[in-house]
Structures are given as C-alpha cells and as structure tokens.
Amino acid sequence: MPQNKQCRTMSLFVGVILVSMFTSNYNVQAYSHKKKFNNDDPNVKLFRQLIRELQWNHNRRLFFEARTEAQGDCTADILEGYQWHGQESISFPGVDTTQRCMDSCDLSDQCIGWSYKPTTKMCWGFSSVKGAIKVDGVRSGSCVGTNLKTKCTEIRDGQYLGNTVQTLQNIATIEDCMTSCDNLNICFGYIYLPSGTTCYLQHSVAEFDAGGGYKSGACFAPQKRVRLADPLKIFRKDSLDGHNQKRKKHCVPELTLDTDLNKISQDFADQLAAADVTPPVYDLSKMQTVYFNKGDAARHGTSIVDGFYDEHKYFNFDNPDLTMVSHFPKIIWKSSTKMGVGRAFTSDKQTMFVVTTYDWEGSFIDSYKDNVNKKCA
Numbered sequence: 001m002p003q004n005k006q007c008r009t010m011s012l013f014v015g016v017i018l019v020s021m022f023t024s025n026y027n028v029q030a031y032s033h034k035k036k037f038n039n040d041d042p043n044v045k046l047f048r049q050l051i052r053e054l055q056w057n058h059n060r061r062l063f064f065e066a067r068t069e070a071q072g073d074c075t076a077d078i079l080e081g082y083q084w085h086g087q088e089s090i091s092f093p094g095v096d097t098t099q100r101c102m103d104s105c106d107l108s109d110q111c112i113g114w115s116y117k118p119t120t121k122m123c124w125g126f127s128s129v130k131g132a133i134k135v136d137g138v139r140s141g142s143c144v145g146t147n148l149k150t151k152c153t154e155i156r157d158g159q160y161l162g163n164t165v166q167t168l169q170n171i172a173t174i175e176d177c178m179t180s181c182d183n184l185n186i187c188f189g190y191i192y193l194p195s196g197t198t199c200y201l202q203h204s205v206a207e208f209d210a211g212g213g214y215k216s217g218a219c220f221a222p223q224k225r226v227r228l229a230d231p232l233k234i235f236r237k238d239s240l241d242g243h244n245q246k247r248k249k250h251c252v253p254e255l256t257l258d259t260d261l262n263k264i265s266q267d268f269a270d271q272l273a274a275a276d277v278t279p280p281v282y283d284l285s286k287m288q289t290v291y292f293n294k295g296d297a298a299r300h301g302t303s304i305v306d307g308f309y310d311e312h313k314y315f316n317f318d319n320p321d322l323t324m325v326s327h328f329p330k331i332i333w334k335s336s337t338k339m340g341v342g343r344a345f346t347s348d349k350q351t352m353f354v355v356t357t358y359d360w361e362g363s364f365i366d367s368y369k370d371n372v373n374k375k376c377a
Contacts, residue, residue, distance in 0.1 A: 074102040074103075074105050074106045074114060074141055074142065074143035075102070075141060076141060076142045076143070076144065076145075076146060076147050076148070077113070077140070077141055077142040077147050077148050077149060078139065078140070078141045079132055079139065079140045079141070079185070079186065080139055081134060081135065081136055081137070081138065081139075082115075082132035082133065082134060082135060082138060082140055082186060082203075083115040083117075083124070083132065083133055083135040083138040083140055084113045084114075084115050084124070084126045084129045084131075084132055084140050085129070085130050085131045085132060085133045085163075085204045086113070086126045086127075086128045086129040086130045086131070087126060087127045087128040088124055088125070088126055088127075089108070089110050089111055089125050089126060089127035090104070090105070090108060090110075090111060090124070090125035091122070091123065091124050091125070092104050092122075092123040092124075092125075093121065093122055093123075094121050095116065095121050095122065095123040096121060098116050098118070098139055100123070101114050101116035101123035102114060102141065102143075104123055104125065104349070105123075105125045105143055106143060106231070107345065107349050108125060108349075109225055110125075110127045110225070111125035111126065111127065111143060111225070112126060112127060112128065112129065112142060112143050112144050112148075112223050112224075112225055113125070113126040113129045113140065113141065113142040113143065113144075113148065114126070114140065114141055114142075114143070115135075115138055115139070115140040116138065116139050116140070117135075117137055117138045117139075118137065118139075119137055128223055129142070129148055129220075129223060130162070130188075130204050130205050130206060131162060131163065131188045131189070131202065131203050131204025131205050132186050132188070132203050132204065133163065133203065133204060134203075143225060144221065144222075144223060144224065144225060145225075146221055147221060148188075148220060148221055148223065149185065149187075149188060149219060149220070149221070150219055150220060150221040151182055151219070152178040152179075152181050152182055152189075152190060152217055152219040153178075153217070154217030154218055154219070155174065155215055155216075155217050156208065156210075156215070156216055156217060157210060157211065157214075157215065158208055158209050158210035158211050158212060158214055158216060159191045159208070159209050159212060159214040159216045160189050160191065160202065160205045160206065160207070160208050160209075160216050160217075160218055161205075161206045161207055161208075161209055162189060162202040162203075162204045162205045162206045163202060163203055163204045164191075164200045164201065164202055164203075165184070165186060165187065165201050165202065165203040166180075166184070166187075166200075166201040167198065167199070167200055167201075168180055168198070168199040168200075168201065169197070169198055170197050171192070171197050171198065171199040172197060174192045174194070174215050176199070177190050177192040177199035178190060178192075178217065178219075180199060180201060181201050181202075181219055182219070184201055186203045187201045187202065187203065187219065188202060188203060188204065188205050188218065188219050188220060189201075189202040189204075189205035189216065189217065189218045189219055189220075190202060190216060190217060190219070191214055191215075191216040192214065192215045192216065193213065193214055193215075194213070194215065195213060205218045205220070232343055235300070235301045235341065235343055236257055236262065236301065236341040237257075237301075238300050238301035238302050239301030239302070239304065239305060239339075239341045239354075239356065240255060240256075240257055240301075240339065240341075241301075241302065242301055242302035242303075242304075242305030242306065243255050243305055243331055243339065245302075246305065246309050246331050246332060247331070247332050249332075249375050249376070250332045250334075250373045250374070250375055250376060251373060251376035252332055252333075252334045252373060253334075253337065255336060255337065255338060255339045255358075256337065256338055256339075257338070257339060257340065257341070258338035258339065258340050258359060259340075260340065261338055261339060261340025261357045261358070261359060262340035262341060262342065263340070263342075264340055264342075264357050265288075265340040265341050265342030265355040265356060265357045266340075266342030266343075266344070266355075267342065268282075268288075268290075268342060268355045268357075269342035269343055269344035269353045269354065269355040270342070270344045272290065272292070272344065272353040272355070273344035273345055273346050273347075273351070273353050274344075276346045276347070276351065278292055278351065279292065280292060280353065284323065284326045285322075285326075285364050285365065286364070287330055287333070287336065287357065287358040287359075287360050287361070287364060288330075288355065288356065288357045288358070289308060289326075289327050289330055289331075289355070289356045290353065290354070290355050291304045291307075291308070291352075291353070291354040291355075291356075292351060292352065292353045292354070293351065293352065301341070301354075304354055305331060308327035308328060308331060309327075309328055309331055309332075310328075311325045311327055311328035312328045315328055315329070315372075317372065317374055320368060320372075322364065322365050322368060326364075329364075329368055329371070329372045330356075330358060330364075332372060332373065333358060333360055333371045333372065334370070334371040334372070334373060335360045335362075335367075335370075335371050336358040336359060336360040336371075337359055337360075338358070338359040339356060339357065339358050339359070340356070340357045341354065341355070341356050341357075342354070342355045342356075342357075343355075
C-alpha cells in the first residue's frame with residue numbers, strides 16, 4: 001500500500017476512535033442536561049487538538065488537489081493520449097494528480113519531460129525524449145523552457161528510424177513534407193522519398209541510417225533543462241503575497257521579504273530536511289512557523305499560508321490558547337514588518353519543509369492582545 005494511502009487510512013482510523021471516545025463520554029454524562037465539558041481538562045484539550053490536526057491534514061490535501069491549473073516550468077508540450085518515448089530517468093507510483101507529477105519532474109534537474117496516467121497513478125520522468133507513442137489515458141508535458149517540438153529545418157541524406165504516424169502521397173517537395181510535420185503536434189521527424197513523392201511523418205525518431213534515396217530530418221528543440229525562473233524566489237514571493245492578502249483582512253501593514261530572515265529560515269529548513277524527522281522539533285513560542293508533509297513536494301507558498309490561516313476557526317480572540325493555535329496569529333501579527341522564507345527537501349524529495357521567520361521580537365504569549373486584530377473587512 002502506498003505511504004500516502006497508509007497515512008490517510010491511519011488518519012481516518014484515529015478520527016473514528018476519537019469521535020467514538022468523545023461520543024461515549026458524552027453518552028455517559030447525558031443524564032445531566034446541564035453537564036458541560038471542562039475546557040481546561042487536559043483530555044478535552046488533547047481531543048480538540050487532535051481533531052484540529054485531522055482537519056488541518058484534510059484541508060492540506062484539499063488545497064493541494066484544488067490546483068487544477070498547471071504551474072511551474074513543466075507546462076510545455078501538453079499532449080493528451082501520448083506517452084514520451086526516450087530515456088526514462090525517474091518513476092513515481094501512487095501520484096495523485098497531474099500537477100504533482102509535473103512537480104516531481106520539476107524538482108529534478110535531469111528531467112526534461114514527464115508522462116502521467118491517472119488511472120494507475122503512475123508518473124514517469126525522462127532525461128531525453130525521442131518522440132511520443134500513442135497510449136490512451138496518458139498525459140505528457142516537457143520542462144525545457146520551450147516546446148520540445150520545433151520547426152523542421154534539418155535535411156539529411158538517409159532516414160531516421162522510428163515510428164510513422166501518417167503517410168502522405170503525392171507530396172511534391174521536401175519543403176511540403178516538412179510543413180506537414182510542422183502542422184502536426186505529435187510529429188517529431190519526417191522521411192521524404194523524392195522518387196515516389198511520399199512523405200512519412202514520424203511520432204518518434206531513433207538512430208539514423210544513411211543513403212537509400214531518402215531525405216529526412218528530426219524536428220526537436222535542444223533538450224537542455226532551462227529554468228524559467230528561480231523556483232525558491234517564486235515560492236518566497238508567493239508566500240509573501242499570501243501573507244499580505246490575509247493581513248489586509250485584518251487591517252495590519254504589509255510585510256516585506258528580508259534577506260537575513262530568508263537565510264535564517266533557509267538554514268533551519270535545511271537542518272530539518274537533513275534530519276528528516278517528522279514532526280520536527282522546534283520552539284512554537286518563537287515568531288517562526290514550520291510546515292512539513294510527505295507527498296506534498298513543491299506545493300505553492302500561498303496554499304501553505306491558506307492552511308495555517310485556516311486555524312482562525314479555532315482561535316478565541318478573547319482568551320486564545322496559543323499553544324494549540326500558533327500559526328494563524330503569526331501571519332497577521334500587527335508589529336511584524338519583515339519576513340523570510342526557507343524551503344528544503346529530504347534526500348528522497350518526498351518531504352518538504354518550509355520555515356517562515358518574522359522580524360518581531362518579544363513575548364508571543366504576552367503580546368497577542370496588541371498584535372492580533374479581528375477581521376476589519
């Protein structure tokens with residue numbers, strides 16, 4: 001059973017047990033209509049904390065799976081019903097979404113193309129691509145900063161061995177054959193036989209065989225991984241935007257990114273990823289938050305802020321328990337003016353740690369009344 005499925009099954013199992021315990025406790029005391037739970041009872045606190053953790057885990061999955069729009073560097077050459085043919089470099093079973101398959105390829109500097117089959121939840125990454133083969137139910141894309149397919153310009157005496165997707169008769173010139181390949185999104189090479197005015201359009205291209213009266217060419221762009229932007233820089237900006245959107249709701253000043261705080265956060269994130277211990281040990285009373293989860297590699301910064309902000313549902317502004325709800329108030333902390341973000345992955349790329357550090361210094365517990373505003377709009 002995949003690890004994510006095991007975690008979900010365990011969460012559900014624990015949830016059923018907790019609800020059963022809570023219901024049993026309620027039934028035992030049901031004879032008194034005036035009987036109320038003691039909010040200071042450690043068992044009640046523990047129960048509520050566990051319920052919130054289950055809700056938070058559920059919300060994290062919803063936030064991730066709601067990402068229906070392709071994002072990142074791996075969004076070119078989207079093909080439906082085709083799988084890349086080439087050198088496979090990585091494979092991941094149990095991948096829940098197309099976006100997560102994209103992310104898995106995006107995290108690898110050697111991966112230039114991905115293919116994903118939702119029915120089997122299988123994701124493949126390719127270090128080189130020779131073409132595409134017809135496979136129902138598979139979606140593919142590339143990560144080279146541009147399309148793998150490019151305009152046909154190469155002309156060689158001989159033929160590329162491969163698979164033909166269409167055969168065209170009565171094609172007067174080689175230029176017409178090349179144009180036909182340009183106009184077909186799954187054509188990555190052509191073979192032209194001048195003596196028979198026949199044009200073969202290829203959806204995969206292999207080794208070259210010289211001679212034979214043929215003319216041919218491959219129609220691939222250079223297959224070198226090119227990042228369109230620094231992923232960490234984008235992630236930090238994404239997290240900053242998420243913070244400021246939430247802070248605006250509470251009429252507190254916007255934050256700015258700080259280089260020193262970025263370094264503090266990155267150093268701690270690297271330390272947590274190297275230790276690969278979940279849950280990580282850190283001081284909740286500091287003006288710092290830590291996100292971690294297995295299977296959510298390369299989530300976007302905004303969704304993590306959304307998840308932490310969702311704690312406001314359990315935040316009592318008059319008498320908060322800051323040991324149980326510690327992420328939400330830090331996002332909207334009035335006296336904070338700067339923040340820094342660090343992100344690191346475990347060696348297997350399966351767990352991501354995100355550390356956010358804020359510039360405010362003082363007693364978090366003693367100062368919340370002056371720094372945590374209710375919504376103003």
